[in-house]
Amino acid sequence: PGGLLRYGIPNFKLEKKLIDRRVRQMKEEGVKFHCNTHVGQDLPVAKLEAKHDALLLAGGSEKPRDLPVEGRHLGGIYFAMDFLSQQNRRLDGDSLVDERLIHANFKNVVVIGGGDTGSDCIGTSVRHGALSVTQLEIMPQPPEKEDKLNTWPDWPVKMRVSTSQQEGSESHYSVMTQKFSGEAGHVEKVHCIKVGPDFKPIEGTEFEIEADMVLLAMGFVHPVHEGMLEDLGVTRDGRGNVAADTDSYATSKAKIFAAGDMRRGQSLVVWAIREGRQAARAIDEYLMGSSGLPR
Incomplete structure (x- = not known):
């Protein structure tokens, strides 16, 4: 038991002993857990x-937000939660024999999405031994200092660098992914273009990033x-x-x-x-x- 806390959040961010303690308490209070049970199936x-x-x-x-662009079908492109949950299960000692391996070791990793999940993907990729980690964010880069006129309850917008980003990644802001490309059915490049404040592509700003693995960390749209x-x-x-x-x-x-x-x-x-x-x-x-x- 533990859900997203156990399988979605990396160990370096949340120690699982905290979850274990709460689960033990709930069991002792009479809560019954039925694991490996998909309601509806x-x-x-x-x-x-x-x-x-x-x-x-x-x-x-x-339900993760997908990126329906050319080349999305190529191998090596995964939803962030598939990557993170497999790593948590691996560390927890679960058997992964029948699953495809999602690992960043010796790979050029591109993370698409600038939120907490994207940072978790960066930190996990660094710990796997990735050759490089690049993060793409469609939103503009926040200012170094917040606008003092922007008061509560509005969230102060300013540049924040997560500990995972500090560990080793390169970030690109105001970037849209146009397509993926690669040979033999596997991703090799991410084709990008800069966007303006209106999120419309800016002609002539196209660039490419080498990628052996792409992690889609663009949030979740709704329940399944x-x-x-x-x-x-x-x-x-x-x-x-x-x-x-x-x-x-x-x-x-x-x-x-x-x-x-x-x-x-x-x-x-x-x-x-x-x-x-x-x-x-x-x-x-x-x-x-x-x-x-x-x-």
Whole structure:
């Protein structure tokens, strides 16, 4: 057990003993974990509905944003989470015999995406022994100092360099990926072009980067719809997330609730923790009529 905290965040960023301690506590409190069980495939969701008085959907936002450009089919191009989760499982001692190896050792790695996941890919690639790591970001480079007129609740925009970036990577801002190319079915180059403030390509600014591995770290668009959500038939919002009330966390179907990234879209771990606690209280009120749990 542990989900994204265990399999998505690298060990150098989050020590897994912290997760182990919390999982032990939950087990001792009576929580039952059923691992390696895909609801909607291994376990029909109708059985869960029939057996339980309330269901909480907290599966996160797992559908990665893709990059549908020429050459996307080439080998060596992976979603960031496939790369990161395999590394975490490798360190955890899981068997990877039947899986394709995703490893950056002696490779020129290009990371597309400038967020936290992109930084995690950089740090992991460096630890693998990559020959080079280059990060591409379509957004413009932030200023060295924030605008003092930009006050709360707006996030101060200024240049921030992650510890992973400091370990060894080259960053390019205001860059759009036009296509991938390579021989024998494997990626060898990333073809890029600079963009202006309106994100439109600037003619004459094309350039290429050598790449043996490309990691797509451009965020997540919404929860996976196929399987559980389609079988449940819960209403989704305009962004494809499960539509649920912000106070009761109730979805469009009776006794089914949703919280965290599955409801609000990709966000921070602290938001998932907070919504999990609030949803627990809401479900307690739904079942018991009132609740003494903190909100």
